[in-house]
Amino acid sequence: MNKDKYFILDFDSTFTQVEALDELGEISLSQDENKEQVLQEIKDLTNSAMDGSSSFAEGLTKRLKLLHANKNHLQQLVKILEEKVSHSIKRNKGFFNEFADQILIVSSGFKEFIVPIVTAYGIKEENVFANTFRFDEQGNIIGYDEENVLCQDKGKIKLLDKLGLQGDVYVLGDGYTDYEIKEAGMANRFYAFTENVTRDKVVEKAEYIAPSLDEFLYHNKLPMAISYPKNRIKVLLLENIHAKATELFRKEGYQIEILPGALSEEELCERIKDVSVLGIRSKTQVTAKVLECANRLMSIGAFCIGINQVDLDASLKAGITVFNAPFSNTRSVVELALGEIIMLSRKIFDKSTKMHQGSWDKSASGSVEVRDKKLGIVGYGNIGAQLSVLAEAMGMQVYYYDVVEKLQLGNARKCDTLQQLLEVADVVTLHVDGRASNKDMFGKAEFDTMKDGALFLNLSRGHVVEIPALVESLKSGKIGGAAVDVFPYEPANNEEPFVSELRGLPNVILTPHIGGSTTEAQENIAHFVPNRIMEYMNTGNTYQSVNFPNIQLPAQKEAHRLIHIHQNVPGVLANINNALAKNQVNILGQYLKTNEQVGYVITDIDKAYDKQVISDLKQVPHTIKFRILY
Numbered sequence: 001m002n003k004d005k006y007f008i009l010d011f012d013s014t015f016t017q018v019e020a021l022d023e024l025g026e027i028s029l030s031q032d033e034n035k036e037q038v039l040q041e042i043k044d045l046t047n048s049a050m051d052g053s054s055s056f057a058e059g060l061t062k063r064l065k066l067l068h069a070n071k072n073h074l075q076q077l078v079k080i081l082e083e084k085v086s087h088s089i090k091r092n093k094g095f096f097n098e099f100a101d102q103i104l105i106v107s108s109g110f111k112e113f114i115v116p117i118v119t120a121y122g123i124k125e126e127n128v129f130a131n132t133f134r135f136d137e138q139g140n141i142i143g144y145d146e147e148n149v150l151c152q153d154k155g156k157i158k159l160l161d162k163l164g165l166q167g168d169v170y171v172l173g174d175g176y177t178d179y180e181i182k183e184a185g186m187a188n189r190f191y192a193f194t195e196n197v198t199r200d201k202v203v204e205k206a207e208y209i210a211p212s213l214d215e216f217l218y219h220n221k222l223p224m225a226i227s228y229p230k231n232r233i234k235v236l237l238l239e240n241i242h243a244k245a246t247e248l249f250r251k252e253g254y255q256i257e258i259l260p261g262a263l264s265e266e267e268l269c270e271r272i273k274d275v276s277v278l279g280i281r282s283k284t285q286v287t288a289k290v291l292e293c294a295n296r297l298m299s300i301g302a303f304c305i306g307i308n309q310v311d312l313d314a315s316l317k318a319g320i321t322v323f324n325a326p327f328s329n330t331r332s333v334v335e336l337a338l339g340e341i342i343m344l345s346r347k348i349f350d351k352s353t354k355m356h357q358g359s360w361d362k363s364a365s366g367s368v369e370v371r372d373k374k375l376g377i378v379g380y381g382n383i384g385a386q387l388s389v390l391a392e393a394m395g396m397q398v399y400y401y402d403v404v405e406k407l408q409l410g411n412a413r414k415c416d417t418l419q420q421l422l423e424v425a426d427v428v429t430l431h432v433d434g435r436a437s438n439k440d441m442f443g444k445a446e447f448d449t450m451k452d453g454a455l456f457l458n459l460s461r462g463h464v465v466e467i468p469a470l471v472e473s474l475k476s477g478k479i480g481g482a483a484v485d486v487f488p489y490e491p492a493n494n495e496e497p498f499v500s501e502l503r504g505l506p507n508v509i510l511t512p513h514i515g516g517s518t519t520e521a522q523e524n525i526a527h528f529v530p531n532r533i534m535e536y537m538n539t540g541n542t543y544q545s546v547n548f549p550n551i552q553l554p555a556q557k558e559a560h561r562l563i564h565i566h567q568n569v570p571g572v573l574a575n576i577n578n579a580l581a582k583n584q585v586n587i588l589g590q591y592l593k594t595n596e597q598v599g600y601v602i603t604d605i606d607k608a609y610d611k612q613v614i615s616d617l618k619q620v621p622h623t624i625k626f627r628i629l630y
């Protein structure tokens with residue numbers, strides 16, 4: 001062998017997701033009464049050898065004794081291992097074929113099951129270095145070839161010494177014995193492979209961590225099946241986003257950082273520098289200044305409905321897609337509003353508070369049914385419209401007002417002006433969005449127009465209502481009660497106190513912005529948003545993005561996909577296509593959508609092309625972002 005680079009891969013928990021001897025035990029001991037106990041013993045022996053805590057050779061003898069395995073079991077094992085090849089190994093089959101002469105499997109496992117698995121990937125049988133079993137005449141495993149250095153302590157080092165490879169040696173493995181090769185000076189680099197198992201003792205020592213083979217290939221500038229290792233995509237999740245989101249992003253292979261509260265602009269500017277995906281809820285302000293610091297940001301997930309906290313214009317100009325969850329928590333808000341309408345109509349919170357203080361105040365005074373009362377819904381969107389249906393089912397007469405034309409549901413009556421609605425409603429509830437022009441849309445004039453003693457709810461956005469005007473209307477008795485879930489300033493986390501003039505007023509229900517905070521809603525959101533974001537990252541699909549031109553792309557088949565985001569000025573598409581033509585790139589499909597600010601062009605091309613086209617495309621004037629998907 002006289003190539004200049006060698007790639008040494010471990011087998012157990014690296015090439016495959018599992019430890020083969022543990023799997024063999026599952027098979028050979030399947031009828032054993034003490035199966036669980038023996039398997040645990042085998043696993044403990046494996047782990048203690050793998051993290052370097054005990055002698056490998058001693059452990060191996062003990063494990064084989066416990067296994068009671070035979071040749072038939074080995075056949076079954078190979079079938080199982082075929083299915084358990086590590087995901088990143090599976091997808092990078094091309095690498096093994098292309099570099100077959102330089103790839104060595106060095107394992108303390110056994111050739112009987114390693115060879116059939118790895119040769120299917122193009123690895124050469126003569127490049128598999130591992131132990132071999134000894135069998136008795138009935139085919140039972142009775143031991144192993146003790147002459148083989150790989151069954152001895154420091155076996156891998158001894159083997160490498162014997163091989164005397166001339167060139168750079170890169171080792172990829174999960175175990176301590178893999179690290180030892182580098183420690184002994186027999187390898188240039190050791191990569192701790194953590195896709196299947198993370199051994200702290202190994203990771204601590206390793207100078208490189210490879211959460212997948214993609215990372216190993218990327219770091220060594222070797223050909224990969226995907227365009228970018230997913231572990232290099234960092235996700236920052238703020239504001240207590242449901243754990244389901246973490247689970248989904250982690251499964252995808254992303255790096256995740258989670259913080260329970262919101263961050264200030266300054267803190268976020270600092271934290272966002274190397275972040276590719278940001279997850280927020282309603283509190284975190286993603287300002288133009290934050291976006292300026294976000295060098296690597298590709299996508300923002302608002303794990304809620306409202307997106308007024310994100311500078312959509314600046315994010316669009318920066319080529320950053322924004323996604324939200326437009327439906328997932330709407331029902332939760334509606335249910336809370338309904339409950340509050342009844343609670344306010346019966347002054348329940350005041351009565352309950354008094355009861356807690358020991359006072360019995362049985363009286364019907366000021367308590368009314370909601371049946372036949374007029375509910376005025378301001379903002380007849382997804383929430384307002386659902387509330388309309390449920391409130392009617394409770395016997396209320398619904399009136400609504402919206403700035404745009406909306407389908408009238410059930411018997412709801414449309415009002416042409418807000419004033420009309422305010423003059424007629426016994427209960428007014430706000431469900432408008434938080435657009436900037438809605439700031440202070442509800443103030444003294446609006447409260448004065450309401451019927452005397454009418455009830456008021458705001459579960460939309462805090463800045464929509466002038467709080468001093470609400471306080472005054474409540475104090476004067478003009479408003480008979482209010483339920484407020486959202487505030488112009490909301491604490492950043494559960495440690496910060498809540499300060500408001502609304503505190504202590506009678507028949508006022510105050511809730512800490514929990515309209516959408518139910519288990520169901522949060523879980524649904526945590527499912528919806530990551531899926532939108534990952535779809536965008538993996539395919540370029542911008543469907544349902546709140547700021548980007550929406551394109552629903554066909555699946556990428558036998559193609560590389562060029563994703564080009566640019567300022568929407570004349571001539572950019574022509575320049576893109578000139579660059580493609582100049583490099584004689586074969587175009588398989590092209591999709592374009594623009595809005596006033598940006599153009600979004602996706603070009604699927606033949607997999608074989610001159611890489612010059614990439615730098616040419618990056619240099620097209622007015623390019624904002626460019627990336628390739630394999």
Ligand SMILES: NC(=O)C1=CN([C@@H]2O[C@H](COP(=O)(O)OP(=O)(O)OC[C@H]3O[C@@H](n4cnc5c(N)ncnc54)[C@H](O)[C@@H]3O)[C@@H](O)[C@H]2O)C=CC1
Nearest residue numbers: 305306379380381382383402403431432433459460515516
């Ligand atoms: N309290 C909480 O936890 C939650 C609060 N929200 C808030 O509720 C808002 C509404 O949610 P959806 O109904 O899903 O949104 P949506 O976008 O479906 O509906 C909003 C409606 O308000 C209308 N509108 C906007 N400004 C108006 C104005 N000045 N006067 C009359 N109509 C106006 C719009 O035309 C639209 O039809 C969200 O934007 C969010 O701010 C949403 C979920 C949870």
Ligand SMILES: O=C(O)C(=O)COP(=O)(O)O
Nearest residue numbers: 281282303304305306516
């Ligand atoms: O969905 C929305 O817009 C909400 O207001 C809910 O926000 P939250 O996720 O509770 O911070």
